[in-house]
Amino acid sequence: xxxxxxxxxxxxxxxxxxxxxxxxxxxxxxxxxxxxxxxxxxxxxxxxxxxxxxxxxxxxxxxxxxxxxxxxxxxxxxxxxxxxxxxxxxxxxxxxxxxxxxxxxxxxxxxxxxxxxxxxxxxxxxxxxxxxxx
Amino acid sequence: xxxxxxxxxxxxxxxxxxxxxxxxxxxxxxxxxxxxxxxxxxxxxxxxxxxxxxxxxxxxxxxxxxxxxxxxxxxxxxxxxxxxxxxxxxxxxxxxxxxxxxxxxxxxxxxxxxxxxxxxxxxxxxxxxxxxxxxxxxxxxxxxxxxxxxxxxxxxxxxxxxxxxxxxxxxxxxxxxxxxxxxxxxxxxxxxxxxxxxxxxxxxxxxxxxxxxxxxxxxxxxxxxxxxxxxxxxxxxxxxxxxxxxxxxxxxxxxxxxxxxxxxxxxxxxxxxxxxxxxxxxxxxxxxxxxxxxxxxxxxxxxxxxxxxxxxxxxxxxxxxxxxxxxxxxxxxxxxxxxxxxxxxxxxxxxxxxxxxxxxxxxxx
Numbered sequence: 001x002x003x004x005x006x007x008x009x010x011x012x013x014x015x016x017x018x019x020x021x022x023x024x025x026x027x028x029x030x031x032x033x034x035x036x037x038x039x040x041x042x043x044x045x046x047x048x049x050x051x052x053x054x055x056x057x058x059x060x061x062x063x064x065x066x067x068x069x070x071x072x073x074x075x076x077x078x079x080x081x082x083x084x085x086x087x088x089x090x091x092x093x094x095x096x097x098x099x100x101x102x103x104x105x106x107x108x109x110x111x112x113x114x115x116x117x118x119x120x121x122x123x124x125x126x127x128x129x130x131x132x133x134x
Numbered sequence: 135x136x137x138x139x140x141x142x143x144x145x146x147x148x149x150x151x152x153x154x155x156x157x158x159x160x161x162x163x164x165x166x167x168x169x170x171x172x173x174x175x176x177x178x179x180x181x182x183x184x185x186x187x188x189x190x191x192x193x194x195x196x197x198x199x200x201x202x203x204x205x206x207x208x209x210x211x212x213x214x215x216x217x218x219x220x221x222x223x224x225x226x227x228x229x230x231x232x233x234x235x236x237x238x239x240x241x242x243x244x245x246x247x248x249x250x251x252x253x254x255x256x257x258x259x260x261x262x263x264x265x266x267x268x269x270x271x272x273x274x275x276x277x278x279x280x281x282x283x284x285x286x287x288x289x290x291x292x293x294x295x296x297x298x299x300x301x302x303x304x305x306x307x308x309x310x311x312x313x314x315x316x317x318x319x320x321x322x323x324x325x326x327x328x329x330x331x332x333x334x335x336x337x338x339x340x341x342x343x344x345x346x347x348x349x350x351x352x353x354x355x356x357x358x359x360x361x362x363x364x365x366x367x368x369x370x371x372x373x374x375x376x377x378x379x380x381x382x383x384x385x386x387x388x389x390x391x392x393x394x395x396x397x398x399x400x401x402x403x404x405x406x407x408x409x410x411x412x413x414x415x416x417x418x419x420x421x422x423x424x425x426x427x428x429x430x431x432x433x434x435x436x437x438x439x440x441x442x443x444x445x446x447x448x449x450x451x452x453x454x455x456x457x458x459x460x461x462x463x464x465x466x467x468x469x470x471x472x473x474x475x476x477x478x479x480x481x482x483x484x485x486x487x488x489x490x491x492x493x494x495x496x497x498x499x
Binding site for chain 2: 046051054085086087090093095096133
């Protein structure tokens with residue numbers, strides 16, 4: 001590993017996790033800093049999970065879900081997108097740049113988008129450097 | 135939505151109550167007709183600085199709860215959800231109580247069909263301790279001699295046992311750090327428009343209560359009380375309605391000014407560094423309702439070794455749970471042993487969230 005930036009990725013089972021799988025089977029290259037945690041739906045992710053990740057030493061947190069309208073459970077991703085706004089607002093209050101937190105809709109067939117997103121996110125985090133909590 | 139002026143037909147209530155005694159009369163009507171199992175109201179204790187919430191089931195006892203108490207900032211919402219979930223109950227609400235009850239209704243913790251909310255217009259509450267100190271310092275009176283207090287026309291007025299009154303401008307008190315509680319100074323909800331009715335003295339003639347009827351249930355309430363012969367009503371003049379909205383607008387303007395002045399000055403990280411992890415702010419919050427299932431008690435967040443706790447794992451979690459529904463009641467400020475302005479930070483974040491929501495109208499990407 002070229003650096004030790006740690007990215008925690010919370011990926012929805014039905015879309016983004018499939019997307020990461022597609023990227024893998026197609027042998028697309030992206031920086032290997034992400035640690036993937038599979039969740040059943042982006043709608044089950046709480047802001048506190050993101051905070052816990054940062055507390056335990058993550059430098060960035062990525063959340064991936066299905067495109068709006070494609071949620072396996074109808075509206076989980078919609079609920080997550082509402083919740084994500086307050087996460088951004090709160091992170092700023094704690095001196096964590098909101099760029100360290102990113103969420104994206106990636107379907108199971110979009111391996112290429114997953115690769116691109118990871119590369120972009122890694123670049124952003126390299127610029128920001130490791131996270132130092134007060 | 136319509137306006138009426140109301141006056142109690144019961145002399146005892148008229149004597150004991152504020153303005154026209156309409157609130158106590160309506161509560162009495164509800165109890166006498168058996169529409170509710172009981173009434174939750176504040177009853178004064180040893181002096182005007184102290185009042186307890188009491189559950190009244192006999193309308194004779196209602197008289198003890200009549201009148202207004204600015205020095206007893208108690209929340210009703212969490213009492214209703216904890217103890218009266220399966221009872222039909224009527225209670226009086228300040229705007230922050232109303233917001234708390236509304237939040238709890240959306241979380242299915244209170245059943246709207248079971249409750250009657252009698253709203254009280256509120257210009258702010260005073261903490262009992264600073265209230266006593268303030269009267270000692272700014273008034274020529276002994277805090278123990280005060281028999282009633284009132285906030286009117288920008289003044290904090292006290293009445294002494296001998297009937298004499300003394301008034302000091304609230305603005306002057308607040309400049310010195312006394313007067314209303316900090317959260318009340320920045321509160322911009324003055325009339326509880328989601329309660330069934332909203333009562334108050336703004337715009338009312340002497341001896342009458344000005345009532346804004348907010349929904350059908352409120353209309354039924356007034357009509358019923360009138361039919362039962364406990365309330366007389368008349369419609370207010372246009373000037374009265376205008377006068378009332380003028381008072382409200384001035385109050386809201388003052389609150390906005392206070393918000394603009396206080397939000398930028400708070401520095402969260404310094405404040406959090408005083409936290410001693412006592413969980414008092416969580417326990418007192420009227421809309422925090424997980425109780426023993428609270429996420430902060432889970433092994434993955436419980437961190438008793440660290441004092442102060444890692445802010446993002448304690449306050450961060452609380453903020454993410456409650457800040458967007460914070461009703462700015464200020465209970466957390468009152469109980470914090472380290473005097474952290476908790477509600478200020480929660481309220482600030484809530485405004486930030488709502489402003490952004492308004493701007494972006496939250497279109498999903």
